[in-house]
Amino acid sequence: MSQNILVTGGAGYIGGSVVAELLSRTSSSIKGATVFATVRSEEQVQRLSKHGIGAIQLDLHNETAAMEAVIRNEIDIIIHTASSAVPSHVSNLVKALGRRRQVGGKETYFIHSSILTMFGEDGGWPSGEVRDTDPLFEKEKQLGTDHPGRATDIAVVEQAKAEGVVTFLVMVPTVYGKGSGQGRRLSVNIPAYVRTSIKLGIVYKFDKDGNPPATHISDLTALYALLVEKILQKEPIPSGEKGYYFAMAHRISWWAIMPRLAEGLHMRGLVTEPRAQTWPSYDMASEYLRWPPQFVRAMGTSSGQQIPINAYQIGWQPKWDEQRFLEGMDDEIKAALESDTVPATLFDKLLSPSKGSTGA
Structure with missing residues (x-):
């Protein structure tokens, strides 16, 4: 039986790349599915529609509009x-899937993109190793909802349980590489470092190295597609309270990255020194990188001891590792210089009290 799939943030870096990945799967069970994508503006609707994508302009804060879009398009x-x-976004979408389940009489599924760095000390998680097979939902409940990402995870699981919707939580790490969507094609971190370094004439690193989990965008979208394939094939895989998936292919060292950025930018005459200097303060880093002060330390120095299990057990096979990433650093620089025409950071909306979305 054919399925209709809706990707929110269809003009964004991850969302647009997920849409492209799903449409490319012409030899899998996804082939018969119809893919829709939500966007924020009419201009984005026109852009995606030219490429045969069923684009829907939708305000995710609007519960009635979300319900109507899901029911009308039989998602x-x-x-x-x-x-x-943003807990209200997931609540509106899961409620809509719950209603769709009642009307259509078949299972509905919600795959949520969350934040992997929450599962480290800088994210408020207890020290020590943490696996995605651990009782993470129970621990998130114990820690409370002071972190907006954690509050949203909890809302996903609890709302879905009430509505009878099957859920999967993909914990997204630092993502790199050029995206394949029809909108934003660059990630946050490295383009921000490139842009800021050129502005200041110096490549800065933090006073403490970070060794965060990371994944190339193509490997990340492959995981989303794999989850969809498992759903369509009705294979029993971890879901709900047990359905956490650490989308981690490897780790990266910022102190290994920054010298390469300095060398690459200096070679192009864009910075004055071929070596990375240390940020004078976290406040300065926050100001120039356009990262919220409450997140700048975690984004620049976090490490953690996250261990992915679930994704690999269902057959995920990332193609990128740290060595390949570092060897391709010049491609990251070139992509940032050629294509980085979007706002400074996805976190701009967190800097504005009236906005809360982090994608599209």
């Missing part, structure tokens, strides 16, 4: 990439 699966830390 069975939602891949939510537009906002990792």
Whole structure:
């Protein structure tokens, strides 16, 4: 039976790349599915529609509009990439899937994109190793909802349980590489470092190295597609309270990255020194990188001891590792210089009290 899939944030870096990945799967069970994508503006609707994508202009804050879009388009699966830390968005979407389940008489599924760095000390998680097979939902409940990402995770699981919707939580790490969507094609971190370094004439690193989990965008979208395939094939895989998936292919060292950025930018005459200097303060880093003060330390120095199990057990096979990433650093620089015409950071909306979405 054919399925209709809705990807939120269809003009964003991850969402647009997920849409492209699903449309490319012409030899899998996804082939018969119809893919829709939500966007924020009419201009984005026109842009995606030119490429044969069923684009829907939708305000995710509007519960009635979300319900109408899901029911009218008979959506069975939602891949939510537009906002990792807005509980009302997931509540509206899951309620809509619950209603769709009642009307259509078949299972509905919600794949949520969350934040992997929450599962480290800088994210308020207890020290020590943490696996995605651990009782993470129970621990998130114990820690409370002071972190917006954690509050959203809890909302996903609890709302879905009430509505009878099957859920999967993909914990997204630092993502790199050029995206394949029809909108934003660059990630947050490295383009921000490139842009800021050129502005200041110096490449800065933090006073403490970070060794965060990371994944190339193509490997990340392959995981989303794999989850969809498992759903369509009705294979029993971890879901709900047990359905956490650490989308981690490897780790990266910022102190290994920054010298390469300095060398690459200096070679192009864009910075004055071929070596990275240390940020004078976290406040300065926050100001120039356009990262919220409450997140700048975690984004620049976090490490953690996250261990992915679930994704690999269902057959995920990432193609990128740290060595390949570092060897391709010049490509990251070139992509940032050629294509980085979008706002400074996805976190701009967190800097504005009237906005909360983190994608699209």
